[in-house]
Amino acid sequence: MINEGGGSSRRDRGPILRTVGTGWSTRALIGGITAVVAAAALLIAGIGALAVPRWNAFSAPAAIRGGAQVVGPATATAPDSAGAASHNGLWPLPEACFTPAALHKPTARDHALLDGDSREVVVTAYPVRRGNLGAETAGHGRTCDSKLWKVVRAVYPAKALALIDRFIVFDGTPDDDTLGEVRPDNAVDTRWTLLIRYSGVADSTLALTLVHELGHLLSLNPSQADPAPEPADGCDTYPTGMGCSLPGSIMDEYMTQTWSQRLVDQWFAIDVVNDDKARQAKLDDFYRQNSASFVDSYAATDPDEDFAETFAYWCLGGTLLTPQLAAKATFLTERPETAGMPKLCQLLASSGVPDLS
Numbered sequence: 141m142i143n144e145g146g147g148s149s150r151r152d153r154g155p156i157l158r159t160v161g162t163g164w165s166t167r168a169l170i171g172g173i174t175a176v177v178a179a180a181a182l183l184i185a186g187i188g189a190l191a192v193p194r195w196n197a198f199s200a201p202a203a204i205r206g207g208a209q210v211v212g213p214a215t216a217t218a219p220d221s222a223g224a225a226s227h228n229g230l231w232p233l234p235e236a237c238f239t240p241a242a243l244h245k246p247t248a249r250d251h252a253l254l255d256g257d258s259r260e261v262v263v264t265a266y267p268v269r270r271g272n273l274g275a276e277t278a279g280h281g282r283t284c285d286s287k288l289w290k291v292v293r294a295v296y297p298a299k300a301l302a303l304i305d306r307f308i309v310f311d312g313t314p315d316d317d318t319l320g321e322v323r324p325d326n327a328v329d330t331r332w333t334l335l336i337r338y339s340g341v342a343d344s345t346l347a348l349t350l351v352h353e354l355g356h357l358l359s360l361n362p363s364q365a366d367p368a369p370e371p372a373d374g375c376d377t378y379p380t381g382m383g384c385s386l387p388g389s390i391m392d393e394y395m396t397q398t399w400s401q402r403l404v405d406q407w408f409a410i411d412v413v414n415d416d417k418a419r420q421a422k423l424d425d426f427y428r429q430n431s432a433s434f435v436d437s438y439a440a441t442d443p444d445e446d447f448a449e450t451f452a453y454w455c456l457g458g459t460l461l462t463p464q465l466a467a468k469a470t471f472l473t474e475r476p477e478t479a480g481m482p483k484l485c486q487l488l489a490s491s492g493v494p495d496l497s
């Protein structure tokens with residue numbers, strides 16, 4: 141998610157340490173990763189418009205605007221509104237499902253389930269077994285959550301669904317712009333929690349978030365990345381936030397085929413900057429200089445985010461106009477892990493994607 145200044149503060153992938161990956165970077169320098177797409181720096185007219193789109197659409201819950209936090213239990217949403225356009229009756233969710241509710245005061249449980257971010261609270265938490273939601277373990281089960289889960293089941297392929305063992309609906313204060321997260325629940329990355337925030341969120345934004353998180357599940361699971369910690373001397377392959385990507389994995393190939401050496405070098409040089417503000421300023425510059433290569437500024441913050449964000453735009457039918465983005469779309473169309481996915485995403489595509497033209 142992107143704020144007005146073009147910075148990003150979206151946490152959406154859990155307790156992942158940012159790793160430098162010098163080994164991979166060094167290998168890249170020596171071996172010469174060849175970019176399929178030359179860094180032609182073609183700026184297609186209007187491409188700047190794609191920098192903004194979705195995350196700015198996030199509106200703060202009315203109940204907590206102005207900084208006065210309302211303390212109280214999250215209330216159940218109103219009954220379904222009739223007459224909303226629907227696709228197979230699943231999507232979009234009834235408008236009432238997006239109605240903001242008051243946040244309760246964060247508890248120790250909220251902290252434990254949400255990585256200690258005091259701005260966020262758990263609305264509902266559900267165990268997931270074989271793709272089915274169990275009885276809630278936190279909050280009160282809500283019809284809207286069940287409807288949302290049916291959408292997840294319709295869009296996520298079985299291999300991704302099988303990774304999810306917990307579904308958490310959360311909410312947060314206006315200054316917290318986190319919309320979603322996937323987080324491994326064990327050391328071998330075979331069980332994951334999917335966390336989604338949709339109170340006060342536009343349905344098109346929710347659609348993009350759902351597919352973005354799916355992109356992480358498809359590219360960071362143990363069939364793609366070694367769950368072992370990254371070796372001290374770095375990875376021989378692209379280091380995801382989850383460990384070294386496996387040779388031939390979708391992330392390793394994505395980086396090899398769609399990121400130019402110049403981009404790789406620039407990004408890794410920025411990634412070693414420890415000061416958050418300085419790093420963000422450099423990332424903003426990086427995006428401005430290379431906007432033709434990214435679907436939006438959030439994608440430029442991290443290769444894993446680039447993959448997830450590009451995957452979301454592509455899957456939802458966004459038009460990827462520049463040669464660099466077209467190459468990424470071709471890559472996703474051809475890779476077995478993602479080929480055919482737009483068919484599943486069609487359900488959500490009815491809400492539209494940001495106009496990239």
Ligand SMILES: [Zn+2]
Pocket residue numbers: 152153352356444445448
């Ligand atoms: Zn992400």
